[in-house]
Amino acid sequence: MNQRNARPVPPRPVSSDLRRNRAEPDKARVEDLQTMLRVLVGGVLEGTDELMRRLKAAQAELEPSAATTTVDPNETDLDRLRYALISTLIQTPELIWEGLTSAGRVSNKASNFVYKVVGPVASSRLMRPMRQRTDRLIARGQARVDRLLERGRAEEQVGRVLARRATANGVDELLDYLAQKPEIRDLVQQQSMGMADEMMGEIQNRSAAADALAERIARAILRRPQRETLPAEADPRQDAK
Amino acid sequence: MAPESTSVQYGGFVSRSLAFVIDLTVIAVASFLGTVVVGIVAEFFDLSWIWNTFGNASQTSVTPLEALVALAAGLISTFFGLVYFLFFWVLVGFTPGMGLLGLRLVRCDGQRIGPGRAIVRFVGYWVSLIFLGLGFFWILFDRRRQGWHDKLAGTCVEYFD
Secondary structure (H helix, E strand, C coil): CHHHHHCCCCCCCCCHHHHHHHHHHHHHHHHHHHHHHHHHHHHHHHHHHHHHHHHHHHHHHHCCCCCCCCCCCCCCHHHHHHHHHHHHHHHHHHHHHHHHHHHHHHHHHHHHHHHHHHHHHHCCHHHHHHHHHHHHHHHHHHHHHHHHHHHHHHHHHHHHHHHHHHHCCHHHHHHHHHHHCHHHHHHHHCCHHHHHHHHHHHHHHHHHHHHHHHHHHHHHHCCCCCHHHCCCCCCHHHHHC | CCCCCCCCCECCHHHHHHHHHHHHHHHHHHHHHHHHHHHHHHHHCCCCHHHHHHCCHHHCCCCHHHHHHHHHHHHHHHHHHHHHHHHHHHHHCCCHHHHHCCEEEEECCCCCCCHHHHHHHHHHHHHHHHCCCHHHHHHHCCCCCCCHHHHHHCEEEEECC
16 A cells, blocks of 8 residues: 555546536436336346246146156267256356355354464554554445445335336236247247257358358359369378378 | 368358357456456455556556556456367367357367467467458368468367267
C-alpha cells in the first residue's frame, strides 16, 4: 500500500461537473436497464423453479423403465468413451460438493492450527497497529458483503414479482399445451443421446461435403487440378510399417 | 470426399474451420469468466494500485482497474489457449471442436502426437496467421489437406472412421 501512497492518483480527464451533467440524462436508461435485469433475473429464477419441478415429476415417471440397461454388442471404444464422459459429467456436481466439503474441513483445521500458533503473537501489543488495519479491512469487506446481500435479497423478490406479473399465466399455459402434444411427449421420451448422435452425424456429413465443395471452388479459381484427378501417392502409414 | 490415395480421409477446410471456431468460443467463454473473476477480486480488494505500481496510468485514458482487467484478460486468454490446445491434442487426440466434427489430430504416419509436436503446431498457428492467413488456406490446395502449421509439425487432421 506504500506504493499507492507514494504515487498519487492521476487527475481525471473530465471534471466532476461535466461528468455529472453528462451522467444525468443516462439515469433513466440505467433504471430501465435495471428493471429489465430484474425481470430477467426473476424470470430465470421462476423459470428454473418451475422447470425443476416438472423435470423431477417426469424423472419420477421414467425411473422404473430406465432401471435396466442393455449393452450393445457392437459398442465401440468411442461409445465407451462417450458413456464415461456422460457418467463423469453427471457425477461432477457430487464430486465438486464433496471436494468443497473436504476443502472446508481442511481449511477449518488449518485455520485453527494457525490461530493457535500465531494467536499469541497476533494479540500482542506489538502487532496492535497491524491488527487495527486488518480489522478495518475486514470490517470494510464485511460491510460491502452485507450491502450486497441485502440488495440481492430485495432484488430477487422484486424480480420474481415482476417476472410473475410479466408472464402472468402464460408460461403455465404454454407448458400445459406442450405437455398435451403427443409429438412433444414422444420427443422428450426419446433418448437424448441418440438425437445428439444423429444431429452430429448430419453436421459431420454436411461439413465434409462443404470441405469438398470449398476445395473444388478454390482449385477451380486458381486453375489447379481437382483432387480426384491427382495421381495417387504413397501412404505414409504403409511406409511406417 | 473421395480419398486421395488410401483409405485415410483428411479433414478439409470447412470442417476444420468450424472446429476451430468452436474451440475459440470455448476459450473465449472460459477467458471471459476468468477475467470477470479477476475483475471482481481486483475491485473488491481495491487492487488497482498494482497497475499504478507497474504501469504509467497517467498516460492512458483507462482507469487502473480497467487496465489491470485488460492485462489479466490477455494473459488468461493466451495461457488458457495454449493449455487447452496442448492438453487436448496430446492427451485426447482431438479438441472438443474437432471431436464434434469427427476429426482427430495425428502424425502423418498415424501415430499420436507428443508435446513437442503440439508446441510446434501451436507456434505454427501464428506462422499460418501472420501471412494473411495463407497458411490456413493452404489446406484447400494441399494433397493431404495440411496447413503450414501441420507441415511444420508433421501432423495431419483426419476423420475418425
